[in-house]
Structure formats: structure tokens, C-alpha cells
Amino acid sequence: MSKLENIILKGITASGGVSVGKAFLLDDDDICLIYREIPKNARENEKKRFDDAIEKTRQEFKEIYNKINDILGENYAHIADTHILILDDMNMRKDVYKLIEEGSNAEYAIFKVMDKVIRSFESIKDDYFKERKVDIQEVAKKILTNLLGKRKRSFRDLKENSIVVAHNLTPADTVTIKEKLIKGFITDVGGKTSHTAIMAQGLGIPAVVGLKVVSSQIKTGDTIILNGNTGEVILNPSAELLEKYQKEYDRQNEVIKELKKLKDLPIETLDKRSVLIFANIDNPDEVSSVLNNEAKGIGLYRTEFMYFNRNSIPCEQEHFEAYYRVVKEMSGYPTTIRTVDLGGDKLAKFGLLKLGREQNPFLGLRAIRLCLKYPDDIFIPQLRGILRASAFGKVRLMYPMISGLDELRDANKILQDVKQDLRKTNISFDEDMEVGTMIEIPSAAVIMDMIAKEVDFVSIGTNDLIQYTLAVDRINENVANIYNPMHPAVLRLIKHIIDNAHKEKIEVGMCGEMAGDPYYTPILLGFGLDEFSVSPFQVLKIKKVICGVSFEQARAISAKILKCGDKESISKIVSAIQMI
Ligand code: PEP
Ligand code: MG
Numbered sequence: 001m002s003k004l005e006n007i008i009l010k011g012i013t014a015s016g017g018v019s020v021g022k023a024f025l026l027d028d029d030d031i032c033l034i035y036r037e038i039p040k041n042a043r044e045n046e047k048k049r050f051d052d053a054i055e056k057t058r059q060e061f062k063e064i065y066n067k068i069n070d071i072l073g074e075n076y077a078h079i080a081d082t083h084i085l086i087l088d089d090m091n092m093r094k095d096v097y098k099l100i101e102e103g104s105n106a107e108y109a110i111f112k113v114m115d116k117v118i119r120s121f122e123s124i125k126d127d128y129f130k131e132r133k134v135d136i137q138e139v140a141k142k143i144l145t146n147l148l149g150k151r152k153r154s155f156r157d158l159k160e161n162s163i164v165v166a167h168n169l170t171p172a173d174t175v176t177i178k179e180k181l182i183k184g185f186i187t188d189v190g191g192k193t194s195h196t197a198i199m200a201q202g203l204g205i206p207a208v209v210g211l212k213v214v215s216s217q218i219k220t221g222d223t224i225i226l227n228g229n230t231g232e233v234i235l236n237p238s239a240e241l242l243e244k245y246q247k248e249y250d251r252q253n254e255v256i257k258e259l260k261k262l263k264d265l266p267i268e269t270l271d272k273r274s275v276l277i278f279a280n281i282d283n284p285d286e287v288s289s290v291l292n293n294e295a296k297g298i299g300l301y302r303t304e305f306m307y308f309n310r311n312s313i314p315c316e317q318e319h320f321e322a323y324y325r326v327v328k329e330m331s332g333y334p335t336t337i338r339t340v341d342l343g344g345d346k347l348a349k350f351g352l353l354k355l356g357r358e359q360n361p362f363l364g365l366r367a368i369r370l371c372l373k374y375p376d377d378i379f380i381p382q383l384r385g386i387l388r389a390s391a392f393g394k395v396r397l398m399y400p401m402i403s404g405l406d407e408l409r410d411a412n413k414i415l416q417d418v419k420q421d422l423r424k425t426n427i428s429f430d431e432d433m434e435v436g437t438m439i440e441i442p443s444a445a446v447i448m449d450m451i452a453k454e455v456d457f458v459s460i461g462t463n464d465l466i467q468y469t470l471a472v473d474r475i476n477e478n479v480a481n482i483y484n485p486m487h488p489a490v491l492r493l494i495k496h497i498i499d500n501a502h503k504e505k506i507e508v509g510m511c512g513e514m515a516g517d518p519y520y521t522p523i524l525l526g527f528g529l530d531e532f533s534v535s536p537f538q539v540l541k542i543k544k545v546i547c548g549v550s551f552e553q554a555r556a557i558s559a560k561i562l563k564c565g566d567k568e569s570i571s572k573i574v575s576a577i578q579m580i
Helices: 040-072 074-087 090-101 106-123 127-147 195-203 239-260 284-292 303-307 316-329 368-373 375-392 405-424 442-446 448-452 462-470 477-482 488-503 518-527 536-547 551-562 567-578
Strands: 007-010 012-015 018-025 162-166 182-187 207-209 223-227 232-235 276-281 298-302 335-338 395-399 434-439 457-460 507-510 531-534
Touching (some): 012 195, 018 182, 040 074, 040 090, 040 127, 090 106, 106 127, 182 195, 195 536, 223 239, 276 284, 276 536, 284 316, 298 303, 298 316, 303 316, 316 335, 368 375, 368 405, 375 395, 375 405, 395 405, 405 434, 405 448, 434 442, 434 448, 442 448, 442 462, 442 488, 448 457, 448 488, 457 488, 488 507, 488 518, 488 551, 518 551, 531 536, 551 567
Parallel strands (some): 018 162, 162 182, 276 531, 298 335, 335 395, 457 507
Antiparallel strands (some): 007 232, 012 207, 018 223
């Protein structure tokens, strides 16, 4: 493939900022094949090399079969079965042996034989057979990968500033990314609130997602300019463009320096209304960046990351140790620990959590539903870990995906039982620990008046609230254009939640991505939001907006916006906000 130059690709902005680096493809498919003459006395050995690669490939397909079977069921697992059948085709084997006996190296022999089969399939005028060639290519690629001893790339291979390029980054992939040399993410799929986006924001690096086929256009080592502010990705840029972006990068660092000057100021509007800015974290390592950015608490600790890349469910002690560390480091500032939100796109791979096939995982056995189904294995060990940690600092416990009072009461009933067990065995915990819930399902938002009577606080999860209100899959790039935080229905729901919670004197936070976008800050402030919980790197940006506007101004803006029903009138008001 010749090198593409100065190509501008446009995707969805997922995390702001600009960076330049070398592309690092997580799955690099480049396989270089050359003919080598194998001496006569080494040909038997070459056949054995081929047999070993076949065996290894069979094992891998078997593993894939088992994994798909566990997660999606047998119907889907047959995809891997088809691959095993191709692998075991005796004619293919005989033809490869023949070429090796004639002196070819195993790689070249496989390439020749498979290529012939693929070409013959291509000539058949039947779409089904044409498609089967993809399966054959997949099998050939796997055998060749094993023959050449290639492995999936690891972030440890990084040697210079790099931008990770992938079809998709799952939460399980991103949880291992802590590498300083990673300067951004680019993916084919995903939307603004996909976990690639959330992770990039947590790391303070730009990300552009939903680029559709970018991972097949970029090669490892290509130079990339990544503009997370506009959604542009520039492939192998000219010297001129590189210089322009270097200047933009320097400007960005200047802005960050300026923001740091806000650190010691109180978080209040021009007319002295105080607001809280908390931070969202995914793991205990992020606490330092929470404190460095002067967030006054953790408004969302997503605990599901503890469940990835392992074969067992975390036990009570593991929960306790993780939370204890965070709570101690937060030294008195509140830490809101959310009980686990597995399901949807956050899948763990073990035992009980092999959920079988779900047609609509975001509407399926997710979060609190999973906890209530498996209290002994999942929910209780986590509740015990959280309660024990509460003895060492200010912990708030929060449930995800509550859809109504019954679920809330069921969860609270288990919590009361767990507390009682701890008391009986003299294990200390904070008897006054606050218990709250995310409001991220429209049904819960609508009955906010009822929920507010039974919780100590709530936090609005706009990532899901928008998804469920507008029926837009939050990670599907094809509908990302209609995922709209400013839809009047979403804005009315947010206002309804805040007003009804305030009637019961309940504080309202927001921990979805909408809270971290300075664009929406005056509107949310005007609605009366008490707490913004955002990625640590967004804290000072939100603070700057809050400190630069009066509450009265914000109220006027939000009152106006509530009257708008269409994009045009909303965008007029939004342009006025940008003038502030
Ligand atoms: C949300 O839905 O807004 C939220 C914060 O939770 P998550 O992104 O983990 O689903
Ligand atoms: Mg959510």
C-alpha cells in the first residue's frame, strides 16, 4: 500500500485537545511473505513447522469458539466452527505439503494454496461463496501469524509519542493503558460517551472516534495529527501543517497554565453562589490527578474496571483495599463509590457473568439488575467492601441504573442486611454513610419526587439518560448526530430532576459527560445543579466558566433555552453563551 499523505479524516470528537504522534495499530495485520528455497534435508522439518502452526491455530479457534459460546451462545459460535472446518480441509493440507516437498517455505506455500482457493471463490457468481473468501483469508492470516511468531501488539512496544489506532477499544483494552507515550486514541467505532471517550478524558488526552474504516487506512508508524476539538485526524501531514499544529499544541499548553492560576480561588459565580466541582475516576491511580486539579471530592468512582482482564469476581477484601486507598488519599473529601455497572458495553468474561446472548445489552441485565440477581456473588461482597472503607473517610454509596422505587428498596434492603451482619461481628463502618442513586433512566427521572424521599443525594448520568430518552445508542457512530444533550426533552428532564430533588432538600450532581463540557455549564448552573462531577482534566475549565458568570445570567439563559423546541433557536442562544 503506498503511503497516504496529508489526508484529512473526520470523526466524532470524544476528548478535546491536539496532539501529534506516530500511529500505533493495536492489531497490526501486515504480514510480509517471501519465497525461500528450503534445502532437501530440511523439508520434513518445514512440514512439521506447518503442522505445529495448524495445531496452534486450531487451539486458538477452539478458544474463540468457547468464548463466543459463553457470551453469545452456540448459534454465534459456529462462526469459529467454520474456521476450524477450513483449517482441517485435507485437500488444502495436501497441496501445502506438495509445495513444501518441492522446496517452498511453509509461509509461501500456504499463501499460494489459499490464494488459489480465494480466486476460485471470487469467480463464482454467488454472493454466499464470495463472502466465504473472507473466512478463508481469516484462517490463512491466523496460520501465517502463528508461523511467523507474530503476537498482538502490546503497549510495551511503544518507543515514541504514539496515537493508538484501533477498530474499537473495549473497556478491557483501555484499562491497561497508562503509558505516558500514548498521546491520543483513534477508533473506527464509538460515540461521544463511549468508554474510549471517557477513558481518554480521564487520561487528559485527545480522542476522535467513529471514523468508520480508519484502522484499515492507517499503518503503524504513520505520522498523525489528532485534533480532538474538531474531530479531525490528519494522516502524514505536510511540514506546513505540522508546524501549524505544533503552534496549536503550544497554545493549548499556555491555556492549561492559565487555568492553573484558578486553583486557589473559591468555586463561585460572580454573584457568589457556591457550586461543587468533583471528579470522576475509574481506578485508584487517578486520585493524584483529582487532587492536583483541586476537585473537592469524587462524584463518581466507576468500580467496574476492577472486573476486567481477570477470571474471577473480586472478593470483599479486594473491594475494601481499593476503596480504602482512595478514601485515605482523599483525606476527608467525599468519595462517591458507585456499585458495579457491568453489562451494556462493559462486559466481564467470567463465571456468572457469562450472560448468554442479549439482543439489546444496554436494555438488558446491567448494573443494579445484575447485582440484584446475584447478591451473594456480586453485590454483597462489594457492599461490605464499601462499608468497611467508610470507616476511614467520607464515603457516599451510589447505585447505577435505578429505574424505580422497587429496585431502590430492594437494593437498600440488602444494604441494611449487610450493615446488620457487620454490626453483629463488630466490624466498623460509617453509620451515617449517605446513600444515593444515579438518575439515568427516564422512568426514574419522571418519578424524581418519589425517589427524592428515599435517598440522600442523586447524580444525573446524562450519558445513559440521553441514550434512553432519545432512543440513541450511545456508542453507535451511525446515530451520533442525533445524540443531543440539548434536546428539549433532555433539558426538561434535567430541570425536572433538579426541581423535584430540591423540593425534598436533596442535592443534585451530574456525572455524565455533559457536566464536563464547558459549553453546557451556564445552562446547568442556571437550572440549579449543585455539583458538577467531571474528568479531573476538565475541573479547571468548568471552574473558569462558573467563576466568569453570575447565577442570574445563568438562570436567564437556562429559562430561555427551556422554551426552545428546535435546533436553530437553541443554537442562537448557545452562540450568545459563547460570547460570555
Ligand atoms: C452516565 O450514564 O452518564 C454515567 C456517568 O455512567 P456510565 O457512563 O458509566 O454509564
Ligand atoms: Mg450510566
